[in-house]
Amino acid sequence: MTCQRRGPLETIMNYTYILRCRDGTLYTGWTNDLKKRIKAHNLGKGAKYTKSRRPVKLVYFEEFATRREAMKRECAIKKMRRKEKEMMICRAKYDEMQILSGNH
16 A cells, blocks of 8 residues: 655545534545645535535544545445444544543
């Protein structure tokens, strides 16, 4: 597995992410610049789906070395039922809390 490179020391990571929209719906996508992509969504320049559902909030993401892996994961998440996605989001938040509290 090799990572893409931007410059001599800068590695491009690819992300699959889930956003919670203003109306409570979930949107899944992929990008190689997470901060820039979320900003684009909130400026109405992201996906057509999120344009009318702003603001959006990042609730979950995974990192991948390749674009292909991120896109494959995006497709798999989009096939999940909402309940499965919510459980995945909750598990990630729980894991984060365990790490922050030192209980890992």
